[in-house]
Amino acid sequence: MRSLITVIGKDKIGIIYEVTSVLKESNVNVLDITQTLLDGFFTMIMLADLSKLNMDFSELKTKLDNLGSELNVSIRIQQEALFNSMHTI
Structure with a gap:
């Protein structure tokens, strides 16, 4: 199972480190990543492989939600199949 993860917010040191640390602890592999700064705002999109995820998807989502609040x-994390179906006409 693959998922898309988006991160958006004011730029600060350590955002990529903190997000990828949660993914590593959850046994998630980052397949592709893009990030940029837009007028002081950090934006990142990751494609991640969750096939070896060591917890429920909902638990990973909660961990990422909590991290987002801390930072x-x-x-946001969304399963690729759901993303594709939402964007198919």
Whole structure:
């Protein structure tokens, strides 16, 4: 199972480290990543492989939600199949 993870918020040191640390602890492999700064705002999109996830998807989502609150950024995770079906006409 693959998922898309987005992170958006004011730029600060350590955002990538903190997010990828949660993914590593959850046994999630980052397949692709893009990040940029837009007028002081950090934006990142990751494609992640959750096939070896060591917890329920909902637990990972909660961990990322909590991390987003700690870092004061928005972190969203969505399963690729759901994303694709939402964007198919």
